[in-house]
Amino acid sequence: MIDELTMEVKGLHLWYGEKEALKGISMPIRRNEITALIGPSGCGKSTLLRALNRMNDIIPGCRIEGQVTFRGEDIYASDLDANDVRTQIGMIFQRPNPFPMSIRDNIVYGPRIHGQTKAGELDELVERTLRQAALWDEVKDQLNRSALVLSGGQQQRLCIARALAVNPEVLLMDEPTSALDPIATAKIEELACELEKNYTVVIVTHNMQQASRISDKTGFMLMGELVEFGDTESIFNKPQKEMTERYIAGRFG
Amino acid sequence: MFATGQQALGKRRSADSDRIIGWVLAAVASLAVLTLVFIILFIAENSGKVIGEEGLWSFITGGIWRPYQSEYGASSLITGTLLVTAGAVLFAFPLGLGLAVYLSEMAPVKVRRFLKPAVELFAGIPSVVYGFLGLILLVPMLANLFSGQTTSGFCWLAGSMLLGVMALPEIVSVSDDALRSVPNTYREASLGLGATKWETVKKVIVPAAAPGIAAAAILGIGRAIGETMAVMMVTGNTALLPEPLWNIFATVRTLTATIAMEMPECVVGSTGYSALFLLALILMVIILFINLAARALVARSQRRFTGTPAGRFEIWYEKRTAQFMEVCGRHRLQLLRQALKTALVFVFLFFIVSLFAPFGEAVVLAAIVTAALGLLLTDGVRRLGRRRVQTAAHCGMAAIAVFVMLLLAVIIGYVVINGAPALSWSFLTEFPRAGGTAGGIYPAIVGTLELLAGTALIALPVGVLAGTYLAEYAGDGKISRLIRDAVDVLNGTPSVVFGLFGLAALVTWLGLGISLLAGCVTLALMVLPVIIRTTQEAVRQVPPELREASRALGATKAQTVFHVVLPAALSGIVTGAVLSLGRAAGETAPIMFTATVVIESKLGNSILDPVMALPYHLYYLASEGRADPSMMYGTALVLLIIVLGMFAVATAIRIRSERRSR
Numbered sequence: 001m002i003d004e005l006t007m008e009v010k011g012l013h014l015w016y017g018e019k020e021a022l023k024g025i026s027m028p029i030r031r032n033e034i035t036a037l038i039g040p041s042g043c044g045k046s047t048l049l050r051a052l053n054r055m056n057d058i059i060p061g062c063r064i065e066g067q068v069t070f071r072g073e074d075i076y077a078s079d080l081d082a083n084d085v086r087t088q089i090g091m092i093f094q095r096p097n098p099f100p101m102s103i104r105d106n107i108v109y110g111p112r113i114h115g116q117t118k119a120g121e122l123d124e125l126v127e128r129t130l131r132q133a134a135l136w137d138e139v140k141d142q143l144n145r146s147a148l149v150l151s152g153g154q155q156q157r158l159c160i161a162r163a164l165a166v167n168p169e170v171l172l173m174d175e176p177t178s179a180l181d182p183i184a185t186a187k188i189e190e191l192a193c194e195l196e197k198n199y200t201v202v203i204v205t206h207n208m209q210q211a212s213r214i215s216d217k218t219g220f221m222l223m224g225e226l227v228e229f230g231d232t233e234s235i236f237n238k239p240q241k242e243m244t245e246r247y248i249a250g251r252f253g
Numbered sequence: 254m255f256a257t258g259q260q261a262l263g264k265r266r267s268a269d270s271d272r273i274i275g276w277v278l279a280a281v282a283s284l285a286v287l288t289l290v291f292i293i294l295f296i297a298e299n300s301g302k303v304i305g306e307e308g309l310w311s312f313i314t315g316g317i318w319r320p321y322q323s324e325y326g327a328s329s330l331i332t333g334t335l336l337v338t339a340g341a342v343l344f345a346f347p348l349g350l351g352l353a354v355y356l357s358e359m360a361p362v363k364v365r366r367f368l369k370p371a372v373e374l375f376a377g378i379p380s381v382v383y384g385f386l387g388l389i390l391l392v393p394m395l396a397n398l399f400s401g402q403t404t405s406g407f408c409w410l411a412g413s414m415l416l417g418v419m420a421l422p423e424i425v426s427v428s429d430d431a432l433r434s435v436p437n438t439y440r441e442a443s444l445g446l447g448a449t450k451w452e453t454v455k456k457v458i459v460p461a462a463a464p465g466i467a468a469a470a471i472l473g474i475g476r477a478i479g480e481t482m483a484v485m486m487v488t489g490n491t492a493l494l495p496e497p498l499w500n501i502f503a504t505v506r507t508l509t510a511t512i513a514m515e516m517p518e519c520v521v522g523s524t525g526y527s528a529l530f531l532l533a534l535i536l537m538v539i540i541l542f543i544n545l546a547a548r549a550l551v552a553r554s555q556r557r558f559t560g561t562p563a564g565r566f567e568i569w570y571e572k573r574t575a576q577f578m579e580v581c582g583r584h585r586l587q588l589l590r591q592a593l594k595t596a597l598v599f600v601f602l603f604f605i606v607s608l609f610a611p612f613g614e615a616v617v618l619a620a621i622v623t624a625a626l627g628l629l630l631t632d633g634v635r636r637l638g639r640r641r642v643q644t645a646a647h648c649g650m651a652a653i654a655v656f657v658m659l660l661l662a663v664i665i666g667y668v669v670i671n672g673a674p675a676l677s678w679s680f681l682t683e684f685p686r687a688g689g690t691a692g693g694i695y696p697a698i699v700g701t702l703e704l705l706a707g708t709a710l711i712a713l714p715v716g717v718l719a720g721t722y723l724a725e726y727a728g729d730g731k732i733s734r735l736i737r738d739a740v741d742v743l744n745g746t747p748s749v750v751f752g753l754f755g756l757a758a759l760v761t762w763l764g765l766g767i768s769l770l771a772g773c774v775t776l777a778l779m780v781l782p783v784i785i786r787t788t789q790e791a792v793r794q795v796p797p798e799l800r801e802a803s804r805a806l807g808a809t810k811a812q813t814v815f816h817v818v819l820p821a822a823l824s825g826i827v828t829g830a831v832l833s834l835g836r837a838a839g840e841t842a843p844i845m846f847t848a849t850v851v852i853e854s855k856l857g858n859s860i861l862d863p864v865m866a867l868p869y870h871l872y873y874l875a876s877e878g879r880a881d882p883s884m885m886y887g888t889a890l891v892l893l894i895i896v897l898g899m900f901a902v903a904t905a906i907r908i909r910s911e912r913r914s915r
Contacts, residue, residue: 085807087807088807090805091805097801099799099821100799110807113803162802
């Protein structure tokens with residue numbers, strides 16, 4: 001079903017100045033699936049993730065070739081606005097990065113930016129997104145407290161709620177649990193699986209167990225190339241390429 | 254299902270508005286460059302006349318300054334400026350370095366937290382208050398102590414001491430930064446090898462921070478060299494070279510004092526008027542060189558710890574010194590260094606002793622003291638043992654800290670104790686009578702507050718927007734570097750030069766006259782670079798993750814800047830702004846030609862009317878000398894309360910935001 005294809009990367013090259021960080025990546029991203037990107041540090045998986053919603057545009061000296069399509073449209077088309085792309089394709093970062101505002105203000109920041117200002121609607125939105133992020137019960141009595149008083153895991157779930165509040169279709173997660181403890185990590189993973197029902201998720205992770213636990217599709221990257229891409233089960237159980245097998249067996253990286 | 258199938262991707266709408274906002278901010282930031290260009294233009298243009306008549310070279314080298322007889326030789330003024338500044342740094346640098354070492358390496362956290370703002374308080378006290386205290390405390394004291402050397406007490410030494418105290422905060426804070434930027438691994442490595450804390454400081458930390466410390470000294474010089482009011486009130490102001498040149502008890506006159514004293518008596522457009530602009534130009538050139546040197550040193554000290562490659566000059570210099578060491582041999586080089594140090598100490602001691610004793614005795618005495626010092630420092634230290642040296646050094650540094658705090662207490666306490674009795678309702682609400690010798694200071698208070706408000710109104714929006722531009726939008730292109738350089742130069746420009754510019758450009762050329770408006774614009778131009786810089790610094794300290802988070806939610810750059818970055822940087826921006834406005838409130842030199850009158854019998858009712866102002870009023874009363882002293886103390890106290898009140902507000906904001914971010 002063609003409809004299932006939310007995004008598609010076609011022959012994507014990316015340079016930081018002279019350095020080629022991505023060397024011709026092609027892969028599909030299907031709706032309501034979790035796609036995981038694994039690979040050793042510096043292999044370009046975070047770069048690829050950031051290319052999916054044009055976050056690399058902010059970095060000076062970054063050049064791109066090839067195509068990334070979202071619902072059939074090239075997100076790098078010159079008449080497209082990067083900010084709109086990012087509204088549709090949200091991102092969760094490695095370290096939780098709540099704004100130094102109240103919990104509530106963190107969540108309504110995005111909707112306000114996009115012109116939604118009615119107090120009633122916003123209240124509803126705050127509750128809904130916090131529930132979606134499984135944080136509501138923990139913070140419902142302290143919505144006006146600074147977001148900085150939350151624990152790391154709570155902060156990360158707040159960031160997820162904040163991303164959900166602008167109603168994106170795709171969520172990009174850049175090692176969202178690398179700064180968290182195992183219990184918080186479990187909660188985020190659970191949450192990701194929950195989100196999968198309504199959203200399309202792409203997650204970069206260092207942690208192979210995490211990829212095998214939660215993802216439907218997995219891509220293995222090495223030195224800017226996508227070595228292998230396929231169903232998570234087959235990647236982990238019978239990889240086609242020797243490199244993938246060696247990495248999964250933990251022989252390098 | 255709410256999560257999918259929303260509107261199609263939009264076509265360019267926010268990108269255009271983003272670009273427009275960027276351009277607007279760039280335009281505001283380039284105002285800074287425009288100001289600088291205007292200042293240089295006006296000063297150069299106005300100094301053209303005297304260069305045409307006298308010639309630049311003979312103006313600089315000529316020894317006689319008698320404008321009323323059309324003799325313009327500025328060499329004694331330039332020398333005077335250099336001497337007073339040198340004295341100030343000689344006095345302030347050891348104190349400042351000692352205090353910085355104590356602050357960064359030895360003081361307990363609690364002491365540091367109290368001491369740091371206390372040192373910065375020195376910078377908050379207005380120049381004219383220093384001058385006033387110098388006039389009534391220091392000058393008579395020197396006249397008593399050294400009655401054989403100076404009859405009046407007005408002298409180079411007094412000027413240097415005041416300037417030294419004023420330069421202290423700059424020296425301390427820059428050295429402190431340099432010391433604290435030495436990586437902790439150095440300390441651990443040295444202590445791990447069994448060195449004492451003092452040995453670590455002396456042999457590892459201070460040498461590692463040397464370029465930064467040198468920059469601190471140079472920036473201190475830059476601060477002192479542009480000072481006007483305090484120097485003018487205590488140095489006696491004779492346009493003659495000291496005799497002998499190192500006679501610290503001689504009266505001298507500086508460039509800034511000459512400008513401030515003679516400008517009110519000049520006819521606009523005359524040769525004398527033009528000569529004062531040339532003096533300002535010379536001053537700016539001197540300061541430019543000083544700042545260039547400081548900047549090179551700071552860059553070098555940063556390179557030390559980041560490992561970026563050195564410049565060509567540095568490589569050349571290091572090669573040469575290596576060659577020199579090769580030729581000389583290590584041992585001989587050490588001897589040479591020792592000899593040089595001894596000679597320096599001897600010459601310095603001789604200079605001082607010779608002011609009190611005839612030549613022959615002075616030589617002998619200086620030699621004896623040098624030898625004794627040398628013995629004490631080598632043999633004495635050896636006998637004491639490392640532990641005791643450590644203790645002694647610790648005590649020495651702490652003593653410096655105590656001394657500086659005492660100084661602060663004396664300065665503030667003296668004004669408060671003598672000024673408090675003068676404060677009364679009528680003093681605060683009445684107009685001055687009998688040429689300011691009786692009555693109150695109501696119009697001066699109002700004038701100062703009006704100047705403050707006007708300055709804030711002009712400088713805050715421009716400064717904050719320009720600073721935001723520099724931090725968020727400007728890349729590393731030529732234009733943004735030009736703007737940054739212009740801001741740096743403006744930052745080092747002495748306040749009296751701003752006053753001169755205000756007079757030539759605003760009062761005369763634009764025809765604003767001596768007015769509140771002209772004063773506000775002049776003061777605004779003066780504080781602008783500080784506000785730009787503090788904004789830039791505060792914005793830069795906002796962590797990049799916050800920007801990414803906002804951009805990832807689809808916010809435009811402008812939305813991110815105005816809704817996330819600026820609010821996060823707010824306390825830093827406000828702190829900087831309040832501090833700089835506090836300084837503006839105490840300034841005299843920029844408003845004395847542009848905004849103030851001596852006495853007002855009724856308040857002006859338009860921004861084109863002149864005003865009275867507390868700092869100028871204090872200067873007037875002190876230099877007039879007829880006034881009842883309680884009038885002066887009262888005025889000084891009110892001024893101090895306003896300025897230090899703003900300082901306290903700024904410190905409170907900073908402490909609160911620091912606490913919150915922890």
